[in-house]
Amino acid sequence: MAHQWRGIIAEYADRLPAHVQEKIVSLGEGGTPLVEAPVLSELTGAQVFLKVEGMNPTGSFKDRGMTTAISAAAGRGAQAVVCASTGNTSASAAAYATRAGMLCAVLVPDGKIAMGKLSQAIAHGARLLQVDGNFDDCLIAARKLAETHPVELVNSVNPDRIEGQKTGAFEIVDALGDAPDIHALPVGNAGNITAYRKGFVEYATATADLPAVASRTPAMWGFQAAGSAPIVAGHPITEPETIATAIRIGNPASWQQAEAARDESGGVIESVTDEQILAAHRILSSQAGVFVEPASAAGVAGIISRAERGLVPAGARIVVTVTGHGLKDPQWALRAADGSEVVPTRVGADVVSIADALGLG
């Protein structure tokens, strides 16, 4: 009989805290495909796999952390949750909160929220408040609201989020049989690089109750967008800019944890330009067959950039986590490499015209 994936809490119950398991709120998240990407292997001289997190229930990895955060909140009898969001956190929080019968308040920064994500939050019944300020201002306000009112904060500063998101690392090791040499991913608020590092370390460490599953941990390679690269710059960015809205964050909440993940794993955190991100986005969709949102392409842009500088070890096994689905922010697919709008060719409704237009003679 086919095995139905049960969601990350049920699948990894022995490696998650008990308090997220009292009242599980799940939409079947996790169990996402690990897809080999020959085009990227060829470009980098490594063996590259993509962890396709757009296949989660609301289309991004945020669901891994939201099932644990909302389950923990439900276990404590919470009635309402709040988050600051560049989009995907609100889409995910709204879905899991409505499933749990809770109110979900969402603080989104002025402008620059991708249409797909906004429509999800609204469809799932979130109370959407557009805040006069950027993401970092929204997070400060959300934190204060949670401190002063009976509302739980479900941003990635909530440790339950990290617990859920670490299961992405477990799945990679389970699929490959051991940890890869390198794990690459985009870095925004830096919760995910923190979570993956935690997952890889836990899987490589035997405890009294659990054996080690991996023999080692991968080097963590994190990539920020050039206009929003505070960790690379070494100071907060007051006006972060990038087309990759999911990582348009000037003062990451998990800054120190991200630096620890980098340093303890022998990794790097670098920046990639919007042009490099869009080029990687195009390679992913037009050659690898994987459609992602722009931020998700930052990890791929990063390994290509490092390969161009001779910084990818030959034959290394690399997993790149591509974090969100292309349908979240589809406008970028409708432009050609030269920036012009792509329009379909008009033809008559006959086979001859159609075959002609396709160059089939």
Ligand SMILES: *Cc1c(COP(=O)(O)O)cnc(C)c1O
């Ligand atoms: C949230 C998000 C990121 C950034 O993750 P952090 O944990 O904030 O570093 C990257 N890509 C997508 C699609 C996201 O939704």
